[in-house]
Amino acid sequence: MSKYIIISxxxxxxKTTVINALTEALRDDGYSTRYIWMRFNHYxxxxxxxxxxxxxxxxxxxxxxxxxxxxxxxxxxxxxRIYVWCSYIDNVIARRKALRLDAxxxxxxxxxxxxxxxxxxECRIDDILDxxxxxxxxxxxxxxxxxxxxxxxxxxxxxxxxxNTTNPDFPYRFALYEKLVHKxxxxxxxxxxxxxxxxxxxxxxL
Numbered sequence: 728m729s730k731y732i733i734i735s736x737x738x739x740x741x742k743t744t745v746i747n748a749l750t751e752a753l754r755d756d757g758y759s760t761r762y763i764w765m766r767f768n769h770y771x772x773x774x775x776x777x778x779x780x781x782x783x784x785x786x787x788x789x790x791x792x793x794x795x796x797x798x799x800x801x802x803x804x805x806x807x808r809i810y811v812w813c814s815y816i817d818n819v820i821a822r823r824k825a826l827r828l829d830a831x832x833x834x835x836x837x838x839x840x841x842x843x844x845x846x847x848x849e850c851r852i853d854d855i856l857d858x859x860x861x862x863x864x865x866x867x868x869x870x871x872x873x874x875x876x877x878x879x880x881x882x883x884x885x886x887x888x889x890x891n892t893t894n895p896d897f898p899y900r901f902a903l904y905e906k907l908v909h910k911x912x913x914x915x916x917x918x919x920x921x922x923x924x925x926x927x928x929x930x931x932x933l
Contacts, residue, residue, distance in 0.1 A: 730933065731825065731833050731869050735840040736877035737904045739888035741918045741925070745877055746834055748922045749929055753832055761830040765838035766845075768821035771813040779806070797894070798849040807850035811860060814846055818867050826869060832933075839864045840876065840907055848899035856906050865912065875929055876907050877916045 732749075736742035746762070753760050769776070779785040784803060785796050800807050818839065825835055843864050847855035855861065868874075881901065884891060891897045908915045914932045918925045 728871055729828070729830055729833050729869075731835055731872040732929070732933070733835045733838055733840070733868060733872050733874040734877065735837060735844075735875065735904075735907070735913075736918075737844075737884060737900055739884035739886075739891055740877045740879050741887070741922075742836070742877045744922055745916065745918060745925045745929075746836060748926045750834060752926050752930065758831040760832045760834060761828040762834045762836065763825055763828060764836045765821060765825065766836070766841055768817045768824075768842075770817045770820055772810070772817050775806075775810050775813050779810075782806070798896070800849045801851035807846075807852070810850065811846050811852075814842060815860070815863060815867075818842060818864065822867055822869065835872075839868055840874065840913070844900055844903040844907065847903050848896040851899065853899075853902075856903060856910065861910075873932060874913045875916050875932070876904065876913050877918050877925065878904070878908060879918050883919070 734742060734746055750760050750762060776785065779798065779800060780796070782803070784800050784806060785798050787794055788797050789795075800810060825833060825838075843855055843861060846852065846860075852858070879887075884901070885897075907913055914929075916925050916928045
């Protein structure tokens with residue numbers, strides 16, 4: 728039976744580097760691994776995103792990356808409620824993508840907790856990790872899953888990703904990740920040291 732490694736972390740936490748090193752370490756130990764990026768599972772949400780642009784709940788702004796769309800979903804509580812439901816349904820559907828992968832370890836990048844934090848930040852639902860939605864999204868995860876969140880200090884995160892200095896959702900995301908580390912289901916990986924240390928922290932929990 729596959730074991731599912733669910734890795735979360737704010738942009739700039741060094742998560743991708745940790746995942747690459749973890750994959751190499753597991754393969755060196757003789758384990759088969761598969762990787763899947765799970766952040767954007769847009770089926771019904773794709774329609775909602777198009778509607779948000781028509782309603783002015785997503786706006787085009789110019790920043791260091793050029794012209795990009797930023798959500799302002801919090802301006803409509805009704806839209807946010809529907810958006811959360813659609814995101815939940817889309818993630819239930821997307822679960823099949825992870826289950827189809829056959830390996831000793833399936834590494835799922837940015838799934839469930841990251842989705843919840845995106846929703847919390849974009850809809851300004853500060854208590855989303857303490858709401859009924861947290862448990863509903865947790866129930867999406869396959870059996871035999873182990874959850875991790877990669878953390879670094881705020882200055883390193885901001886310095887690593889320029890978009891963190893311009894995105895108005897960043898403070899909300901950062902605050903929600905600080906709440907996530909206190910969840911009993913989640914193992915915290917301190918990535919302020921070496922990558923080898925971060926990988927070792929993960930392997931010790933598997």
